[in-house]
Amino acid sequence: MSGHRIAAITRRLLQGFRRDRRTLALLFVAPIVILGLLGYLMRGSSSAPQVGIANQDSGALGSVVANALRQSSHIKSTDINASDGDAKLKDGSLVAYIVLPADFTQQAQAGNVAPEVHLEGSQPGEDTPVIQALQQAMISLASGVAGRNVSFQPHITYLYGGANYDTLDYFGAAFVGLVVFFLVFVITIVSFLNERSQGTLERLMASPLRRGEIVVGYMLGFTVLALVQAAEVLIFALAILRIHNEGSVLLIFGMEALMAIAAVNLGIFLSMFARSEFQAVQFIPLVVVPQVLLSGIIFPVSTEPTPLQWLSDVLPLTYAVNGMRDIMVKGADLTWGSLELDAGVVLGFCVLLIVAGTTTLRRRLG
Amino acid sequence: MSETYTVSVEDVSKSFGAFKALNGVTLRVRQGEIYGLLGPNGAGKTTLIRLICGLLEAHAGTVTVLGQRMPNVGVLRHIGYMTQQAALYPALSVEENVRFFAAINGAEDGVKEALELVQLYDRRGSVVATLSGGMRQRCSLACALVHRPELLLLDEPTVGIDPQLRVQFWEYFRSMAAAGTTMVVSSHVMDEADRCQRLGLIQYGRLLAEGTPAEIRGQGGSQNLEEAFLALAGRRES
Ligand SMILES: Nc1ncnc2c1ncn2[C@@H]1O[C@H](COP(=O)(O)OP(=O)(O)O)[C@@H](O)[C@H]1O
Ligand SMILES: [Mg+2]
Numbered sequence: 001m002s003g004h005r006i007a008a009i010t011r012r013l014l015q016g017f018r019r020d021r022r023t024l025a026l027l028f029v030a031p032i033v034i035l036g037l038l039g040y041l042m043r044g045s046s047s048a049p050q051v052g053i054a055n056q057d058s059g060a061l062g063s064v065v066a067n068a069l070r071q072s073s074h075i076k077s078t079d080i081n082a083s084d085g086d087a088k089l090k091d092g093s094l095v096a097y098i099v100l101p102a103d104f105t106q107q108a109q110a111g112n113v114a115p116e117v118h119l120e121g122s123q124p125g126e127d128t129p130v131i132q133a134l135q136q137a138m139i140s141l142a143s144g145v146a147g148r149n150v151s152f153q154p155h156i157t158y159l160y161g162g163a164n165y166d167t168l169d170y171f172g173a174a175f176v177g178l179v180v181f182f183l184v185f186v187i188t189i190v191s192f193l194n195e196r197s198q199g200t201l202e203r204l205m206a207s208p209l210r211r212g213e214i215v216v217g218y219m220l221g222f223t224v225l226a227l228v229q230a231a232e233v234l235i236f237a238l239a240i241l242r243i244h245n246e247g248s249v250l251l252i253f254g255m256e257a258l259m260a261i262a263a264v265n266l267g268i269f270l271s272m273f274a275r276s277e278f279q280a281v282q283f284i285p286l287v288v289v290p291q292v293l294l295s296g297i298i299f300p301v302s303t304e305p306t307p308l309q310w311l312s313d314v315l316p317l318t319y320a321v322n323g324m325r326d327i328m329v330k331g332a333d334l335t336w337g338s339l340e341l342d343a344g345v346v347l348g349f350c351v352l353l354i355v356a357g358t359t360t361l362r363r364r365l366g
Numbered sequence: 367m368s369e370t371y372t373v374s375v376e377d378v379s380k381s382f383g384a385f386k387a388l389n390g391v392t393l394r395v396r397q398g399e400i401y402g403l404l405g406p407n408g409a410g411k412t413t414l415i416r417l418i419c420g421l422l423e424a425h426a427g428t429v430t431v432l433g434q435r436m437p438n439v440g441v442l443r444h445i446g447y448m449t450q451q452a453a454l455y456p457a458l459s460v461e462e463n464v465r466f467f468a469a470i471n472g473a474e475d476g477v478k479e480a481l482e483l484v485q486l487y488d489r490r491g492s493v494v495a496t497l498s499g500g501m502r503q504r505c506s507l508a509c510a511l512v513h514r515p516e517l518l519l520l521d522e523p524t525v526g527i528d529p530q531l532r533v534q535f536w537e538y539f540r541s542m543a544a545a546g547t548t549m550v551v552s553s554h555v556m557d558e559a560d561r562c563q564r565l566g567l568i569q570y571g572r573l574l575a576e577g578t579p580a581e582i583r584g585q586g587g588s589q590n591l592e593e594a595f596l597a598l599a600g601r602r603e604s
Contacts, residue, residue, distance in 0.1 A: 198453060198456070199452075202421065202453060203453050203467070206421055206442060206445065206447040207442060207470050208440075208443040208470065208471060208472075209470050210439070
């Protein structure tokens with residue numbers, strides 16, 4: 001071991017980085033961006049869920065509990081008619097609604113209340129604040145029944161999913177698409193760069209090939225690979241992991257295919273801005289991580305701080321993730337307006353990237 | 367017009383930022399001729415060849431190839447371009463590489479002939495990553511000529527290959543020229559100059575002299591081409 005020779009290696013490394021501004025920027029800017037985003041997402045979230053209250057109690061105690069629910073910090077409540085509840089769960093304006101039945105006061109006096117809790121159910125853990133709020137509201141019953149102990153047995157129903165529906169079901173639906181998107185993106189950006197660095201792109205440019213032909217040819221080639229991968233991922237997710245699926249397998253596959261095509265074109269487009277594979281790999285944290293954080297996979301878009309919601313609304317992955325969940329969790333088909341929107345946005349994004357990739361692929365090298 | 371040229375470069379200049387890579391270059395190549403573009407490293411040979419096939423656009427002057435102003439996509443199918451580094455797909459076999467370049471030029475029927483010409487037909491199944499430098503260079507040549515172009519642009523095709531293969535390459539070039547193919551061959555090795563019908567000497571982006579090897583010797587006042595080149599370069603500087 002020679003300290004001198006080791007120092008030579010260390011010095012050479014640092015000298016190289018001094019000239020590579022982009023890598024330096026990545027090294028010092030990216031962690032702040034990613035952590036900052038994460039912090040803002042988690043701390044800044046407006047997280048109290050929207051809960052509807054339908055008080056049908058003919059007695060007095062129902063409105064006491066309803067009042068206590070309105071004061072709760074765990075939920076944001078609105079008064080609704082029980083008959084509108086399911087529609088509001090479906091359109092996403094409510095996460096849950098609570099029905100206090102007509103004989104609620106009698107139940108309380110008999111010592112055993114069973115309010116109905118209707119949950120949207122697609123997102124694990126969303127029942128916790130609702131049950132918490134309800135439990136606290138029950139304390140206010142104590143005065144009404146003169147100190148008698150009231151046992152509390154809510155009657156819980158789920159619009160989607162159900163009691164067996166777990167975290168993997170929720171995340172799995174989104175990850176099936178994300179895995180394909182991510183891997184296809186990395187493979188495309190690196191192989192397109194190879195084409196540049198090994199000099200074959202110059203040869204292609206000096207051939208009668210049109211730019212559009214190069215881009216579309218690449219797209220088809222990688223899409224074939226991506227579709228095989230998508231099929232494999234899907235079979236594994238459904239048959240081995242037994243991820244909850246309500247929708248059509250063909251539709252899931254179609255959505256995966258759209259995401260793969262978007263990823264291919266994103267890779268081609270971004271490879272124009274990298275000079276080496278090293279730089280290309282740096283696009284991964286910068287492009288992929290914020291998109292994953294903001295796409296609603298982990299943190300539902302509706303609970304994000306408002307400025308981040310705007311950002312989420314223009315990122316294609318948000319729509320892709322939402323579409324996958326709609327299909328797999330809610331059993332959406334193409335008659336659903338929301339799924340049409342999701343698929344349409346991802347498709348539009350593909351077209352936009354094909355055009356962008358083609359125009360940035362310079363016919364001339366200088 | 368008394369004569370039409372396959373390639374005609376008229377008073378062309380090209381800059382990269384503030385740096386003038388080519389400065390008022392004029393040269394003409396006749397059909398079926400082997401034209402040698404000679405000059406040291408950094409003289410501007412590659413830049414000139416990229417201008418001729420339209421990869422770059424001149425800032426001043428005009429480039430005309432087969433009667434068309436360049437850049438022109440329509441002319442490209444009549445041009446074969448062998449880049450300075452052997453630009454091939456390392457994961458594909460020799461034949462797959464040649465077949466690919468044949469296909470994008472719409473000339474798949476030329477694959478066997480091209481492989482035979484560069485004597486790689488027996489090695490056609492070998493993956494390019496496993497080939498020696500000389501074989502790669504031959505494969506690269508096959509890719510450039512598989513569509514039987516009217517104009518072949520060869521950027522330092524004989525750099526880094528052994529003398530035996532170099533002799534072979536010049537034999538290919540001569541037989542193709544005899545069959546009517548026009549060739550522009552760049553080199554920084556002066557002793558290849560005698561194999562060309564006409565030469566353009568280039569340095570610092572300027573054309574120093576143009577003519578047959580004998581004419582260049584006469585202009586430089588030396589039987590040795592290397593000395594003639596140095597004399598011409600010195601005259602230009604003083
Ligand atoms: N894309 C480019 N950007 C900047 N400078 C370039 C570029 N291409 C070539 N040059 C410069 O132009 C000069 C001529 O280069 P080149 O044509 O490759 O020379 P040769 O092929 O004769 O060795 C060199 O000094 C080179 O650094
Ligand atoms: Mg060169």
